[in-house]
Amino acid sequence: MSTKNLDNTKQSLLKQAGLQIIAGGSAGFVEVCLMHPLDLVKTRLQIQNKINNTASSELYYKGVLDCFRKMLRNEGLFSFWKGIVPPILAETPKRATKFLCFEQYKKIFMFGSDKATPQAYSLAGLGAGATEAVIVNSFEVVKVTLQSNRAKSTEIPSTFSVARNIIKTEGFGLQGLNKGLTATIARNGVFNMIYFGFYHSVKDYFPAYEEPMKEFIRKVGIGFTSGTIASFANIPFDVAKSRIQGPQPVSGQIKYRTTCGTLLTVAREEGFSALYKGLLPKVMRLGPGGAIMLLMYEFSYDYLQQKFL
Template identity: 30%
Template sequence: MVKTRLQNQKKDSLGKLQYRGGLDCFRQVVAKEGVRGLYRGIVPNLIGITPEKAIKLAVNDFSREYWAERLSVPEDKLPIKYGMLAGATAGFCQVIATNPMEIVKIQMQLAGSQKLTPNEQRPTAMSIVRSLGLRGLYRGTPATLLRDVPFSIIFFPLNSYIKLQGADEDGKTPFSVVLGAGLVAGVVGASTVTPADVIKTRLQVTRKPGEPVYRGIADCFQQIVRNEGFAALFKGVVPRSLIVAPMFAIALFVYELQQRYLGPSMSELTPLHTPTSSPVLMLNDRK
């Protein structure tokens, strides 16, 4: 909520901003909308975040195992460029779930700050979905890709590197290091791609009369820098980092638990090369 409000705010006719920072935004939301206002948009977020994280983590793992097998190297020795490629693949695939969730969440969070006439009601998740339609739910997808792909390129290799450095003599990573790696990689990744997140937010909101019209990513970038300064591209960087870092740290912690104790690895579940399906072996069997 706070992040979205900060990223979307623009100077008024007097050149002033409504919120002076994250804490001021927090106070104003609570004062005007109550504590419930802080959780506006939580339903689409909860619905979308589960498949998003599942896709991201599973695709990254599968991609790393694929490249490790192709290169005949242990997964923890995978060259960084292939780790980055695996992360990029995961970031690309997750947008299927991310974009609809993000656009509904953003519009619900910003609706709370708008003044309503006596006959108007604040939009619900379903009313936003109906008004946008399937095509509208994927508005701003290039901007979402611009945020999520670089984030994954940064996050996953950095997370793997920190875990590797913190592993014990047996090659196992303590759970404290797993959490720490997720936090550090999350902060670095989230803060680095904040400009893309700001642009995505601006493109996905419903424009009100008098607000700037953005014709795409490049135009949005240029208008923000020209009218608000380069620093405006990093609006909401602190609340975004405070959200993303622990969220990914917890997700990876739980995922690590599952990998270690609740089941086999993906390579055991879905082997990339099944010997019995090899044409050469099948031919030999016939002989």
């Protein structure tokens, strides 16, 4: 290959990477703005410990609707978007990283083949999820801290003051701004392994429609199913992450430290079903959210390719 052709190939790859970053960031921004209230409710359900709360307490949530109702009554309408700044700040690099890494990992696991296998899609998703987790974990710590605050939305501290306080009191390490890192890696890795693996493997089995509306419904259905199955698979790691990153049951004592230790403690003290706390709002968010994100990414990427490649 000539030097000129090599330079053109490099420029083309850089353009593709740039378009993947823009398309992935756009998809993440739209998804988080629409689905954040359900993420907040999921976190509230996951961090509460029935041992330390009575079922009749105003601070204990019996389910999704009960959580929405009590938050609206006690904290106001805008409380449903508590902690949205960290995910907005994180979503562009997070989704950009996810889709960019997925495309690059996919090429690696194709091993020179012209067509990716289901295994290649799954391994690429696993790698992309683990990579994005390292980047966004500190944002997750701040987000969970804000979401667990039960004060009215006008009274809670700002995102940056919460981040400063965590750094000041606990530092940057695995007990501070990066606590719960292994749980985040496990959560994101498992989710994206199934999410991408299922979506890209299954959609080829259902023929595409020429009619735009039918094709849209086909992709929405596959994307929704992908997000739902992935949510069922990774929810225990999500619970562990929320417990580690959220407020500890006893002030001044760290009860939840490691991922495996937290999973065992929650199962032993609250039952195995407690590892699936927050599953309903998670599915309600990541089912349609998964469909929105994949469709937004594919639409944006196709549009940008037509314009710039």
